[in-house]
Amino acid sequence: MRDPITMDTVRKIARLSHLYEGDGSAPGHGRLDDLASELNSIMGWIEQLNEVDVESVAPMTSTVDMDAPLRRDDITDGGRRDVVLANAPKAEGGFYVVPRSVK
């Protein structure tokens, strides 16, 4: 059911994961074909799940049956701009500074 993972698949997944490295090495700094073969071996091992009969089985959602908790949509925290910005790699005048994304 699954196509083998090729170097192209690895590149595509790396891009989707925002891990792409333009120099041609694979995420994790190894070789693209090594990672492809590793992922193939992991996915091949995972394939055994197809043996399990899950006909009319509901996906698991919780350990102990509980209703989703509800609360009022009240503001309970906030107004601490400088505390939040203290961890920013770059901040200026009360704002995050990020690379330009709109030309």
Added chain:
Amino acid sequence: MTDLTQLTLEAALEGMAAGDFTSGEITEAHIRACERGRDLNAFITATFEQALEQAKASDARRASVKESGGEAGKLEGAPLGVKDLFCTEGIKTTAASRILGNFTPPYESTVTANMKAEGMIMLGKLNMDEFAMGSSSETSAYGSVVNPWKKHNRLVPGGSSGGSAAAVAADMCLGATATDTGGSIRQPAGFTGTVGIKPTYGRCSRWGIIAFASSLDQAGAIAKTVKDSAILLDSMAGYDPKDSTSLNVDNGNWVDACETSVKGLRIGIPKEYTVDAMPTEIQSLWDQGIEWMKDAGVGIVPVSLPHTKYALPAYYIIAPAEASSNLARYDGMRYGARVEGENLIDTYERTRAYGFGAEVQRRIMIGTYVLSAGYYDAYYLHAQKVRTRISEDFRNAWEVCDALLTPTCPGAPFEIGRQLNDPVTMYLNDIFTVTASLAGLPGISVPAGLDQDGLPLGLQIIGRALDEDTVFACAGALEQAADFTAKPEKWWL
């Protein structure tokens, strides 16, 4: 005076209550042990100065409580360690990853806040596998943790809570917090001759714990004894409206449960937990454990958990899928490290390629792959259905027994840097622990014996959801029968 680092948490709390020694004294003794144990690399960030201040404040608190006839906190004055996955206000928190840079949380995780309210003295932040992804504590960006137990070469302490396990085993702290996603509390406890408790999913709030796989992540404790682990868990657990999966139920009488009789209980022995290539020593320890439980008056029943073999493959879909989603937030914009690129996307990519280690990147890739267009139903949804099957297996077992007894790990601790041709071999470490993680059930590892090389081996008790009482009772009985008193030789001094 006796060496205060040799005490259990229980004895330390009693000693301080009796006025035999102060928190300041026992904290200082542990700081010395931490300094002499640097080679074990158990800590990422030490907070010794703050610890001494906290100890001073604790001693003052204890004195004033005594005067007013009140009760001291459950952890009052006890020097403990905190896994570096828990956000701690004003103290750098790394998840053992480069991507968090010098991130210093302006808030405290609910679990550590609960512990501080009970009087914990925090010695520092403990090393671990990066983002809790690993079974050896070798994937840390801050270097491998070293197991205090040694053969010829240095051994791994297990993972991901390897720093917690190593620090407790080396008498560097009286106990430590840990987290479990697939076995990250019980497996390192098994590898270091310590006790590791993972409670029912939802017992401990996940708020402020850096997320790996949200439907699996659960905090717990690593300690020197079963009772110590119950004292710690009792101070950590409790309902928290800030975590929507937190269970609004009371803690049990866990500390008392450790000494409750197990007579008349039925313990199940799952036949599927006998795996190929498991060392005979582990099988014989398991057999020994069965005999011990029989002697304690427990009825032994064979049970079958037919979907056991599918637990690890299901885990390796669910955990990476949730991780790839949780770790998408690390983009170098609002906190953590940033590597400047040519444009926004390039900056994201360079930051993440620099910030995440190889294992984390591998798991993000798997997760992104199984969640990518057209694959969600075939992988994630299918795995969540298999997870229901695994839970049903346990539910069926609970018809005939009250708890399960299994080995904790399929092998003894291995050497640091052991070359693996294939990641699946490393993943197999979690084969006996991952089932309870997937089903959200409480599990505990108790040190039960030594292998032929003198390395510790653990046995595991798994219980019904919310039935930590029975888990602690069985673990207490097991601990008493095993009478495990071996300690690692302190070669690092």
